Amino acid sequence: MRASYRHVKEDILRHITSGAWPPGSAIASEVDLASQYGCARATVNRAMRELAEEGLIERRRKAGSRVRDVPVRQARFDIPLIREEIEHRGGRYKYALIAQQNCTAPDWLRPRLKLKAEGRLLHMTCMHYASGAPYQFEDRWINLDALPEAETVDFDQIGPNEWLIQMVPFTDVDMSFTAQAADEVLAAHLDCMPGDPLFHVERATWHEGRALTYVRLYFAPGYRMATSY
Amino acid sequence: MRASYRHVKEDILRHITSGAWPPGSAIASEVDLASQYGCARATVNRAMRELAEEGLIERRRKAGSRVRDVPVRQARFDIPLIREEIEHRGGRYKYALIAQQNCTAPDWLRPRLKLKAEGRLLHMTCMHYASGAPYQFEDRWINLDALPEAETVDFDQIGPNEWLIQMVPFTDVDMSFTAQAADEVLAAHLDCMPGDPLFHVERATWHEGRALTYVRLYFAPGYRMATSY
DNA sequence: CAGTGGTCTAGACCACTGA
DNA sequence: CAGTGGTCTAGACCACTGT
Numbered sequence: 424m425r426a427s428y429r430h431v432k433e434d435i436l437r438h439i440t441s442g443a444w445p446p447g448s449a450i451a452s453e454v455d456l457a458s459q460y461g462c463a464r465a466t467v468n469r470a471m472r473e474l475a476e477e478g479l480i481e482r483r484r485k486a487g488s489r490v491r492d493v494p495v496r497q498a499r500f501d502i503p504l505i506r507e508e509i510e511h512r513g514g515r516y517k518y519a520l521i522a523q524q525n526c527t528a529p530d531w532l533r534p535r536l537k538l539k540a541e542g543r544l545l546h547m548t549c550m551h552y553a554s555g556a557p558y559q560f561e562d563r564w565i566n567l568d569a570l571p572e573a574e575t576v577d578f579d580q581i582g583p584n585e586w587l588i589q590m591v592p593f594t595d596v597d598m599s600f601t602a603q604a605a606d607e608v609l610a611a612h613l614d615c616m617p618g619d620p621l622f623h624v625e626r627a628t629w630h631e632g633r634a635l636t637y638v639r640l641y642f643a644p645g646y647r648m649a650t651s652y
Numbered sequence: 653m654r655a656s657y658r659h660v661k662e663d664i665l666r667h668i669t670s671g672a673w674p675p676g677s678a679i680a681s682e683v684d685l686a687s688q689y690g691c692a693r694a695t696v697n698r699a700m701r702e703l704a705e706e707g708l709i710e711r712r713r714k715a716g717s718r719v720r721d722v723p724v725r726q727a728r729f730d731i732p733l734i735r736e737e738i739e740h741r742g743g744r745y746k747y748a749l750i751a752q753q754n755c756t757a758p759d760w761l762r763p764r765l766k767l768k769a770e771g772r773l774l775h776m777t778c779m780h781y782a783s784g785a786p787y788q789f790e791d792r793w794i795n796l797d798a799l800p801e802a803e804t805v806d807f808d809q810i811g812p813n814e815w816l817i818q819m820v821p822f823t824d825v826d827m828s829f830t831a832q833a834a835d836e837v838l839a840a841h842l843d844c845m846p847g848d849p850l851f852h853v854e855r856a857t858w859h860e861g862r863a864l865t866y867v868r869l870y871f872a873p874g875y876r877m878a879t880s881y
Numbered sequence: 882c883a884g885t886g887g888t889c890t891a892g893a894c895c896a897c898t899g900a
Numbered sequence: 901c902a903g904t905g906g907t908c909t910a911g912a913c914c915a916c917t918g919t
Contacts, residue, residue, distance in 0.1 A: 440821045440823045441821060497730055498729045498731055499726050500728075500729070501725075502726065592669045592671045593669065595880065597878070598879050598881075599876050600876070600877045600878075601874075601877075602852070602873075618847055619833070620849030620850065621831055622829070622831040648828060648830075649826070649827065649829075650826075650828070651826045651827065652824070652825055
């Protein structure tokens with residue numbers, strides 16, 4: 424094998440991570456690299472394109488490619504189903520619906536989901552357990568105008584997240600992560616003290632600009648979200 | 653223009669997000685799609701490859717491509733320099749070194765960084781402010797055996813993160829996110845109450861299997877890490 | 882204007898793996 | 901064994917943008 428795109432990519436990467444090509448330095452053009460490596464330009468192109476996607480180099484027509492001044496490194500997180508997350512760690516997953524009711528959009532939520540005042544929502548709360556221990560409290564709203572069929576689902580049998588992922592296609596997701604103090608309701612459900620710091624996820628899911636669902640997830644104390652790259 | 657790879661990709665994506673091609677359904681082979689779209693197979697290949705990278709479809713030789721049962725969605729976060737993060741939001745960035753001293757690796761840290769007992773470390777703490785308000789407390793260890801030049805840097809002038817990113821190439825990063833309660837030291841620095849929930853980042857950085865630095869970052873109450881995809 | 886990356890093509894060979 | 905994706909090639913045209 425002469426030079427696969429992986430070859431080229433790893434070789435360039437080695438020059439960068441070793442410090443031989445410091446931040447800001449220019450990289451030879453695709454044509455030059457292709458002749459250096461003895462391969463087609465398309466092969467070099469793929470290697471360079473992937474390095475650019477990973478944020479390691481910067482490419483501009485005519486100007487050429489450079490090692491990024493500040494490597495804008497990106498972290499990637501998989502967002503698994505909670506059932507799989509727990510079972511993957513060897514835990515026994517259990518789900519329980521706490522409450523469910525139809526309602527109209529509260530004032531604080533309406534602008535976030537761009538809903539009308541008379542918008543109908545299904546609001547529910549539920550718990551997820553790992554081997555008997557509280558794992559996550561879920562506080563969810565589903566837009567019934569977009570998903571009327573949600574009204575007929577028996578959420579005692581299937582968690583809303585699992586139902587949504589299986590049944591409902593979506594196009595966009597907004598997500599944010601914060602640390603929040605447990606209030607008394609959360610403390611009771613998550614078996615901790617009021618005021619305890621909880622890892623909190625907020626997520627809105629859309630389909631072609633239309634809000635489908637909004638959820639607040641509170642993890643039991645000690646939860647850790649990890650990644651490596 | 654007949655059919656660019658973006659064209660093909662978007663068209664396939666539309667079939668998936670609209671629900672027309674439900675999870676698990678098979679997708680035509682590259683050769684068939686190429687003739688359908690009237691383009692080269694390489695064009696279809698790039699579209700499908702990107703969809704696979706994004707976790708929307710699953711590809712196997714001979715078996716063909718399928719829409720994933722459970723879309724393992726991935727969230728991406730940019731990890732910017734804190735200075736840029738603050739200035740990007742229109743804030744005024746300020747940095748202050750609090751303390752700095754040479755030491756050996758504490759017991760709890762040594763196994764994490766795979767250090768020897770006599771390993772020499774530079775330990776420092778510092779603060780980052782946004783427009784005068786506390787923004788982040790940084791608690792950092794630098795491996796002096798891997799980076800002896802760190803000992804000669806004046807960290808009153810430049811923050812350790814900025815120095816490291818500019819001067820030190822790395823290959824691997826481990827990162828994790830949790831919610832933690834402020835202790836009295838953190839509360840004093842971050843201008844909050846002890847026990848307040850803080851968003852906390854832990855990060856270890858490596859070069860070819862050798863630990864370079866380990867840092868704990870504590871953000872002032874209210875910090876939010878967001879993404880969308 | 883000219884150099885560089887972005888993309889497409891038609892064809893080829895190969896690796897893997899299901900039947 | 902045969903069908904599918906994985907990759908590479910040599911060449912081409914184009915879009916963008918620095919000079």
